[in-house]
Amino acid sequence: xxxxxxxxxxxxxxxxxxxxxxxxxxxxxxxxxxxxxxxxxxxxxxxxxxxxxxxxxxxxxxxxxxxxxxxxxxxxxxxxxxxxxxxxxxxxxxxxxxxxxxxxxxxxxxxxxxxxxxxxxxxxxxxxxxxxxxxxxxxxxxxxxxxxxxxxxxxxxxxxxxxxxxxxxxxxxxxxxxxxxxxxxxxxxxxxxxxxxxxxxxxxxxxxxxxxxxxxxxxxxxxxxxxxxxxxxxxxxxxxxxxxxxxxxxxxxxxxxxxxxxxxxxxxxxxxxxxxxxxxxxxxxxxxxxxxxxxxxxxxxxxxxxxx
Numbered sequence: 477x478x479x480x481x482x483x484x485x486x487x488x489x490x491x492x493x494x495x496x497x498x499x500x501x502x503x504x505x506x507x508x509x510x511x512x513x514x515x516x517x518x519x520x521x522x523x524x525x526x527x528x529x530x531x532x533x534x535x536x537x538x539x540x541x542x543x544x545x546x547x548x549x550x551x552x553x554x555x556x557x558x559x560x561x562x563x564x565x566x567x568x569x570x571x572x573x574x575x576x577x578x579x580x581x582x583x584x585x586x587x588x589x590x591x592x593x594x595x596x597x598x599x600x601x602x603x604x605x606x607x608x609x610x611x612x613x614x615x616x617x618x619x620x621x622x623x624x625x626x627x628x629x630x631x632x633x634x635x636x637x638x639x640x641x642x643x644x645x646x647x648x649x650x651x652x653x654x655x656x657x658x659x660x661x662x663x664x665x666x667x668x669x670x671x672x673x674x675x676x677x678x679x680x681x682x683x684x685x686x687x688x689x690x691x692x693x694x695x696x697x698x699x700x701x702x703x704x705x706x707x708x709x710x711x712x713x714x715x716x717x718x719x720x721x722x723x724x725x726x727x728x729x730x731x732x733x734x735x736x737x738x739x740x741x742x743x744x745x746x747x748x749x750x751x752x753x754x755x756x757x758x759x760x761x762x763x764x765x766x767x768x769x770x771x772x773x774x775x776x777x778x779x780x781x782x783x784x
């Protein structure tokens with residue numbers, strides 16, 4: 477299993493983000509992941525990091541599809557792919573109605589259908605193909621004078637879907653290279669997510685999609701575990717209030733988001749991560765909840781697992 481870390485947020489300069497990525501590579505991590513809201517732009521920071529790193533891979537988790545037309549995303553992703561020497565994974569997703577409609581003012585209509593159309597056109601656009609697509613929700617035409625997405629030196633990056641909704645998981649299995657989950661425990665992954673996406677891929681005659689799980693994480697002294705768990709519960713209380721997480725909490729016998737995390741000393745976290753490996757997960761990345769010392773300790777622990 478591969479191991480990565482998400483970029484730690486907060487009030488940080490661009491140079492601090494880049495230093496963090498360099499440290500993650502030096503620690504031995506396989507990957508670094510970055511979400512996309514309204515702070516640092518994930519693809520831009522990864523393109524900048526490409527010049528300061530040689531090995532670590534970069535994943536977006538996730539880029540909301542409603543705000544980026546697939547042709548524009550293809551151009552930006554290929555530019556980042558060239559800047560990172562082919563180390564990019566493009567993670568996309570429909571996001572949530574609260575973000576798309578309430579914050580952005582965009583109609584969150586038929587998210588699974590929109591995702592299907594998006595995944596129908598994005599991969600060929602990333603391959604530089606010319607195409608015309610006139611769907612119910614997306615239109616694109618690269619056959620005319622405005623041309624296609626094409627960046628010299630950039631091969632098409634793999635496309636993953638961030639989701640845990642059954643309809644979207646089926647679409648991902650049929651059309652994407654992998655799936656990304658956030659705050660989903662090993663029982664839900666083993667019993668629902670992984671069988672659903674792999675069955676859909678097999679029925680479509682596609683290779684087995686990779687499964688990446690993002691979870692809250694803090695490698696810390698045993699005596700500090702309760703404090704870190706309280707921090708996770710405080711920061712993610714509203715997130716797990718979303719209806720989709722009611723089933724996750726029930727299946728995992730969890731009373732709050734901290735029960736879905738990996739928190740504690742190295743032995744405790746390693747035991748928790750083995751459950752994800754046993755569930756069939758290909759890669760786990762940690763989202764650190766704690767101070768910078770906890771971030772460094774967590775990254776170095778995961779880097780050691782990567783090198784083992």
